[in-house]
Amino acid sequence: MELLFMGLASTYEAEHIARMFFPGAKMVSARCAPGHPCVRVRRAGARVMCGVRTQEKCLVKVFHLPAETSPKQEEYEVCSALYTLLKQATGIRPPWGMLTGVRPVRLVHELHRKGLDEAQQRAFFCRRNDVSEEKYKLAVQIAKNQQEVINHNILRSYSLYISIPFCPSRCSYCSFVSTTTEKSGVLVAPYLEKLEEELHHIADMAARLSLRLETVYIGGGTPTAISACQLAHLMETVHREFDMSCVREFTVEAGRPDCTTPEKLAAIHEGGATRISINPQTLSDEVLRAIGRRHTAQDVLDCFAAARAAGHKNINMDLIAGLPLDTPAGFEKSLAGVLALSPENITVHTLTLKRASNLVMQAAPPAYGDVAQMVQHSIDTLPGAGYVPYYLYRQKGTLQNLENTGWAKPGFAGLYNIYIMEEVHTILSAGAGGSTKLVGPAGRIERVFNHKYPLEYLNHFDEVLARKQKIEDLYGKWFDLDPETAG
Ligand code: SF4
Structure with a gap:
């Protein structure tokens, strides 16, 4: 499996998403070898093309980033499109969804400090980041158990x-x-x-x-x-x-x-x-x-x-x-x-x-x-x-x-x-x-x-x-x- 990212301001998050599905994948800097399974993301201006080619499937999604989107939101849109495509191509649903950070519990504490209520926290984890209900509940339970300490x-x-x-x-x-x-x-x-x-x-x-x-x-x-x-x-x-x-x-x-x-x-x-x-x-x-x-x-x-x-x-x-x-x-x-x-x-x-x-x-x-x-x-x-x-x-x-x-x-x-x-x-x-x-x-x-x-x-x-x-x-x-x- 080869990974190719072109034209993205930040490839780090997108690469991380792709690696969740293909842990040993190799980053390449030019075209993926013809016929090889690969993940490609290419951005030119507002146009983004995501492609996933495995032995069995070849899926492509092209979309346009909305005007005046913040870099953070742009990164999210690209990662989200790539994540959806990878799920379809592999049939894998990662239990922590597209949440790439190492400290999900800390995120619960942060959202709580920002004043998000339970429904908003759940929406952030489960809807925005596709975290499974079980993992979300585990993170919330741990955050509660830590509070006294x-x-x-x-x-x-x-x-x-x-x-x-x-x-x-x-x-x-x-x-x-x-x-x-x-x-x-x-x-x-x-x-x-x-x-x-x-x-x-x-x-x-x-x-x-x-x-x-x-x-x-x-x-x-x-x-x-x-x-x-x-x-x-x-x-x-x-x-x-x-x-x-x-x-x-x-x-x-x-x-x-x-x-x-x-x-x-x-x-x-x-x-x-x-x-x-x-x-x-x-x-x-x-x-x-x-x-x-x-x-x-x-x-x-x-x-x-x-x-x-x-x-x-x-x-x-x-x-x-x-x-x-x-x-x-x-x-x-x-x-x-x-x-x-x-x-x-x-x-x-x-x-x-x-x-x-x-x-x-x-x-x-x-x-x-x-x-x-x-x-x-x-x-x-x-x-x-x-x-x-x-x-x-x-x-x-x-x-x-x-x-x-x-x-x-x-x-x-x-x-x-x-x-x-x-x-x-x-x-x-x-x-x-x-x-x-x-x-x-x-x-x-x-x-x-x-x-x-x-x-x-x-x-x-x-x-x-x-x-x-x-x-x-x-x-x-x-x-x-x-x-x-x-x-
Ligand atoms: S640090 Fe831990 S894991 Fe590493 S060699 Fe020592 S015992 Fe093994």
């Missing part, structure tokens, strides 16, 4: 993210910034030393700016790829450096059972974690092997038991719908196995294929099974087991354009997940790959990036600290630094 926030609230970019081995679908301890184990100790220095720097700045720390999240990578002693030291550093008096959640990802020992689970508990994440992704040994995990389903169950024995009372477990070799029946079995453990949180992801992942780089695509059926099964099952959905996001390249949803037992919603996804407050990030997101007045967002990989981070550490000056400069601009205006 969001209301707790003040302008100077922030969360702290700490990156441990090391893993025991690389999963085939992974596109995160992470390196294996096998390959880069020698970097762990110097990395942690610099990380401590960066945390000291951030803590000083947060104190000067009178920021209020709400949640701490140690993620990666796999934080449990480092030793129990190193984990304990890192958590001690956080307690020593930061004002923890308002912290309501301290999460540590203990994602992989192949490096999460009882000793590390005890260190994390003693270090003050209030929430951990053990991520089986699947409970099928065959699928685990297919994604490059060096552990079995039994290891996950043992790890969970060890976490309970260490005193962890709030555990999240991640599952992924659409993994290679998985099937709807296999996914149902994994979900049933996770439910039998009764974790406080279950996050159901849909597989996302990004360019950096091995799955994409391998020539032969895996058989994904019926992903929509898997996701729907989780939506049908989890409420009956006492879980409510509390956050949702989508990513580019996700199979069938589906979503990732966090489910929690009442009172156990992951606060950090809500804060980062709905962009309600600043996230200050430390470590390689850390992306600081500053949320200012009126939802203004600015970003400061750390270097991506551990070696880069170590070699350019002075620059990492220097870039952080932007945080202070922006807060200085946004607020007058008078504690009275802390919001």
